[in-house]
Amino acid sequence: MKKIILTLAIAAVSIGSAAAQGFTYGLKAGANYSNVWGKNAFDSYKYKAGFVGGLAVNYSFNSLASLQIEALYSNKGFTLEDTEMTVNDVKTKYQGKFNMNYIDVPILVKINAGPIFFEAGPQVGYLIDANRASDFKVKNANGDVIAEGDSQNSAGALPGYTKIDAQNGGVPNFDIGLVVGVGFNVTPQASLGVRYNAGVKSLVDTKATKAGDEPRIFNEAFQLQAGYMFGSTK
Secondary structure (H helix, E strand, O other): OHHHHHHHHHHHHHHHHHHHOOOEEEEEEEEEEEEEEOOOOOOOEEOEEEEEEEEEEEEEOOOOEEEEEEEEEEEEEEEEEEEEEEEOOEEEEEEEEEEEEEEEEEEEEEEEEOOEEEEEEEEEEEEEEEEEOOOOEEEEOOOOEEEEOOOOEEOOOOOOOOOOOOOOOOOOOEEEEEEEEEEEEOOOOEEEEEEEEEEOOOOOOOOOOOOOOOOOOEEEEEEEEEEEEEOOOO
């Protein structure tokens, strides 16, 4: 939580400075509907709901195009429903939620078409923490519960993977992704929008693995956001 407050405070100072120079600035809040994708993602991984919200600053080049940079707290992850995996030649089943909390910084080009706008661009994310939710269970091949969490336990690696050492095998500290979206300007200040966010960096840190051999599992999230912008448009 201290990391979240510090990061957003720094972003707020930067955004406030930009606003004083004629940029608009504002707040974003909404919901994530997240999962993971890739050839090594299991079919039993299911979408989970989470919160997304933070700060935004926008610079308009003209009435058609603008550049928007945001700093967003984003709760991502997925649920598992008896997901069967083999770890160290032992078959197990996982059940529960896996959370990954990020500070995401999308850098978006926005195109206005009347009250409708389109946006797209890259995104970088810093992992605050990853954890298994309180109902997380691990079962053996016979369905017997062999491990169970009774709180939100910190987790250094995705279910089914083992963190080899301090750097390898775990969820990486940084994520890289792409964002596309469409929205509607309810008023000149208020907006509603939907986005799709796809990660392109594997969620299994594999610095010691040959290129191309790492598990292909990436973040993804559908987002519904409301925004409100303040400041001069000059």
